[in-house]
Amino acid sequence: MKLILFDVDGTLMDSQHMICAAMDMAWRGQGLPSPEPAAVRAIIGLSLANAMERLSAGEDHPIDELVIGYKQAFTAMRAAGTWKAPLYPGARDALESLQRRDDCVIGVATGKSRRGVAAMIETHALDGVFATIQTADTAPSKPHPGMVLEAMRETGIGPENTVVIGDTVFDMAMARNAQASAIGVSWGYHPVADLHEAGAVSVIDDFAALDAALAGLWPASDKSDMSEKVVRHA
Numbered sequence: 001m002k003l004i005l006f007d008v009d010g011t012l013m014d015s016q017h018m019i020c021a022a023m024d025m026a027w028r029g030q031g032l033p034s035p036e037p038a039a040v041r042a043i044i045g046l047s048l049a050n051a052m053e054r055l056s057a058g059e060d061h062p063i064d065e066l067v068i069g070y071k072q073a074f075t076a077m078r079a080a081g082t083w084k085a086p087l088y089p090g091a092r093d094a095l096e097s098l099q100r101r102d103d104c105v106i107g108v109a110t111g112k113s114r115r116g117v118a119a120m121i122e123t124h125a126l127d128g129v130f131a132t133i134q135t136a137d138t139a140p141s142k143p144h145p146g147m148v149l150e151a152m153r154e155t156g157i158g159p160e161n162t163v164v165i166g167d168t169v170f171d172m173a174m175a176r177n178a179q180a181s182a183i184g185v186s187w188g189y190h191p192v193a194d195l196h197e198a199g200a201v202s203v204i205d206d207f208a209a210l211d212a213a214l215a216g217l218w219p220a221s222d223k224s225d226m227s228e229k230v231v232r233h234a
Contacts, residue, residue: 002104002218003157005134005148005180007166008112009044010188012095013120015085016041018077023055025076026069030062041189045111045168047141071113078119087124088187090207095129097211105155107132109147109164109174114138131155143173148180163201163217165210172198183213 009015020041024034035055043051052066077083098106107130108117114135121127132154134147152162164175167188175182176199184195184203192203202213 001155001157001161002214003107003132003151003155003162004098004104004214005107005109005132005151005162005164007045007164007168007171008108008110008117008120010167010190011088011165011171011185012091013085013087013124016044016189018074018083018085019044022070022073022077025073026066029069029073030065032061032066044189045142045166045170047111047136050141051111074116083119083123085120085123088207092124094207094210095126099129105131105157107134107151107155109134109142109151109171111136111142111170142168142170143177145174145178148174148178152178152180161218163214167195169194169198172200175199181217183210183217 006012009019016037020037023040027034039055043054046054048067048070049063052061052063052070056063074083095106098104110117112120112135114133114137117133117135121129132151134151139146139150148159148162148164152158159179162175162178162180163183164171164178164180165183165185166172166175167185168190172182172184172195182198182200184192184200186192186195186203186205195203201217204210204213
């Protein structure tokens with residue numbers, strides 16, 4: 001049995017505009033100049049506190065207040081009906097294809113909150129797809145391996161049969177720190193060269209290439225050795 005863990009922002013879902021908008025509101029709410037969009041994209045994937053600390057670049061900024069302001073901004077956007085973060089082309093087809101297979105389970109390992117993941121699942125009708133959902137609410141920020149280790153514990157699948165699919169060096173390092181494999185995606189928020197340097201086994205240019213990348217990762221998979229499929233839960 002294989003465990004395939006997806007990052008969310010920049011991998012499954014294009015949420016950069018929402019993230020940049022919420023970050024702008026959070027910083028302006030504290031009377032601080034907003035970070036440049038490029039700087040915000042560079043920290044997507046980290047937990048909010050870690051992201052705010054990096055964006056502060058050593059300045060003594062009110063991290064807790066910035067985190068609260070960011071969450072409030074997202075809540076306001078959802079309430080106003082302006083929450084728009086589409087799935088990337090091919091993401092739904094890839095998830096549905098993997099879900100039909102009897103040799104793997106799918107999970108999420110993301111710097112988003114559990115509430116943020118729930119909003120994605122509801123908005124994009126992904127209920128029941130993910131066997132394990134690991135978020136910043138209950139685990140240390142990437143690149144700490146905690147989310148991957150907990151996903152493996154929940155599913156009973158070892159690191160040799162686990163892969164993280166993500167768009168940032170934080171995803172690649174998280175996988176490496178958990179002794180799992182990593183596949184990068186080129187359409188996200190970090191440069192392809194950085195993904196390779198951070199430990200990506202391969203980097204794909206679209207979801208249509210995912211099956212081949214997985215087959216390259218586990219070319220000698222023996223279905224006779226696979227355990228009973230884990231029951232999925234949202």
